[in-house]
Amino acid sequence: GAGVSQSPRYKVAKRGQDVALRCDPISGHVSLFWYQQALGQGPEFLTYFQNEAQLDKSGLPSDRFFAERPEGSVSTLKIQRTQQEDSAVYLCASSLKTGTTEAFFGQGTRLTVV
Amino acid sequence: AQSVTQLDSQVPVFEEAPVELRCNYSSSVSVYLFWYVQYPNQGLQLLLKYLSGSTLVKGINGFEAEFNKSQTSFHLRKPSVHISDTAEYFCAVRMKAAGNKLTFGGGTRVLVKP
Numbered sequence A: 001g002a003g004v005s006q007s008p009r010y011k012v013a014k015r016g017q018d019v020a021l022r023c024d025p026i027s028g029h030v031s032l033f034w035y036q037q038a039l040g041q042g043p044e045f046l047t048y049f050q051n052e053a054q055l056d057k058s059g060l061p062s063d064r065f066f067a068e069r070p071e072g073s074v075s076t077l078k079i080q081r082t083q084q085e086d087s088a089v090y091l092c093a094s095s096l097k098t099g100t101t102e103a104f105f106g107q108g109t110r111l112t113v114v
Numbered sequence B: 001a002q003s004v005t006q007l008d009s010q011v012p013v014f015e016e017a018p019v020e021l022r023c024n025y026s027s028s029v030s031v032y033l034f035w036y037v038q039y040p041n042q043g044l045q046l047l048l049k050y051l052s053g054s055t056l057v058k059g060i061n062g063f064e065a066e067f068n069k070s071q072t073s074f075h076l077r078k079p080s081v082h083i084s085d086t087a088e089y090f091c092a093v094r095m096k097a098a099g100n101k102l103t104f105g106g107g108t109r110v111l112v113k114p
Helices: none
Strands: A005-007 A010-013 A019-024 A031-037 A044-050 A053-056 A065-068 A075-079 A088-095 A109-113 B003-005 B010-014 B019-021 B024-026 B031-038 B044-050 B056-058 B064-068 B073-078 B087-095 B108-113
Touching: A005 A088, A010 A019, A019 A088, A019 A109, A031 A075, A044 A065, A044 A075, A075 A088, B003 B087, B010 B019, B019 B108, B024 B073, B031 B064, B031 B073, B044 B056, B044 B064, B044 B073, B073 B087
Parallel strands: A010 A109, B010 B108
Antiparallel strands: A005 A019, A019 A075, A031 A044, A031 A088, A044 A053, A065 A075, A088 A109, B003 B024, B019 B073, B031 B044, B031 B087, B056 B064, B064 B073, B087 B108
């Protein structure tokens, strides 16, 4: 596709429910990032993939958060047993390669936990 | 570790007036610097970046920013704003040496009034 695509755009989950958020990066982009953006705040780094390898997961807030990119393209961010504090916009970004190239962001998935 | 401070959470400005958004950063290593814009319900779009060379960087939509190493600042400016510049603006840094993740400031909401 022309840009980074995320689905669903909006997700309402009941507390305790598991959710899966999908990111389709720009074709051929090696690097993929997930960020969490709470209301009124800047995005915060969650995790980073280079191809299928998860090189940095230091930003994942708890072991309820899990990300994968099994074939080096599409990525899924999974949140188990969602809690109200997980409510945020989850942004995915991709870049052609590591280094100084620009990261392109998707529109995000707004997760609301009720 | 890096941190980014955007001193103004909101900046109201009249159409055709100039605007300056302030950004200061803290880092123990050399960094690249970025400004992103986020329109309502959209992802982040890169406005401009400083990698090296001239400290005055020009970006899209008439924006420019100046890197000041001694003051660890990267303020964003536009000489004459339009209604369409109403958005949230994020300053971000990324380590040069290793890793690709961005560290964002808290954002500045610009409201352009007619």
